[in-house]
Amino acid sequence: RTARATIRDVAERAGVSTAPVSRVLAGIGSPKATTQTAVLEAVEALKYRPSGVARSLRMRRTRTFGLIVTDIQNPFFPELVQAADLAARARGYSILLGSAAYDESRAMHYLDLMVDRRVDGLIIASSQLSDESWEWLGNAPLPVVVVNAEPSGLPVPVITSDNVGGTLLAVEHLVG
Numbered sequence: 001r002t003a004r005a006t007i008r009d010v011a012e013r014a015g016v017s018t019a020p021v022s023r024v025l026a027g028i029g030s031p032k033a034t035t036q037t038a039v040l041e042a043v044e045a046l047k048y049r050p051s052g053v054a055r056s057l058r059m060r061r062t063r064t065f066g067l068i069v070t071d072i073q074n075p076f077f078p079e080l081v082q083a084a085d086l087a088a089r090a091r092g093y094s095i096l097l098g099s100a101a102y103d104e105s106r107a108m109h110y111l112d113l114m115v116d117r118r119v120d121g122l123i124i125a126s127s128q129l130s131d132e133s134w135e136w137l138g139n140a141p142l143p144v145v146v147v148n149a150e151p152s153g154l155p156v157p158v159i160t161s162d163n164v165g166g167t168l169l170a171v172e173h174l175v176g
Helices: 007-014 018-026 033-046 052-059 076-090 104-116 131-138 163-175
Strands: 064-069 094-099 121-125 144-147
Touching (some): 007 033, 018 033, 076 094, 104 131
Parallel strands (some): 064 121, 121 144
C-alpha cells in the first residue's frame, strides 16, 4: 500500500500553499477559478481524502456515537444496532460498537474507550447495569442514553419497553 496523500501533497501538485487548498475543500471564500481547478484536479489525481482525525480536532466532534450492547448474540441487539446505524448514518454519523458480553470489566473498558475515542454521544443497551456503571453514566463527560434498562434514579435518560402494558394488550386481544 502506498501512503495516503496529505494536504501538503495536494498543495504542491496544485502549485499553491496549503491555505488555499483548505479553503477550496471547505468551500470558504471565493478562490480564483484557476486555483480551484488546480486544487480539485490535484485532489482527484492523488485520490486525496481529508483526515477525519484532523477534522475532528478542529471541529471538536467526531460525528461518531458509541454503542455498547450486553450480548451481540441476543436477537434483540442486532436489530437495535442496525436501527441505530441507519439513524446515525442518515444524520452523517457513524457507530462505534462494543459488545460487553455481560462482563462488567469489559463494559467499563468500553465506556472508557468511547470517551478516549471522543465519541459525540453514547448509547448503552443493557438490561443489567451495575451500580458502578450507573454511577459512571450519571457523571459521564458526554451525552448518554440507556436503552432497555430500568431507570436508576440518576439523571440519565432511559428508553424502555412497556412490557407490562404490552402483555396486558396481548391478553386483552386474545380474550376479545
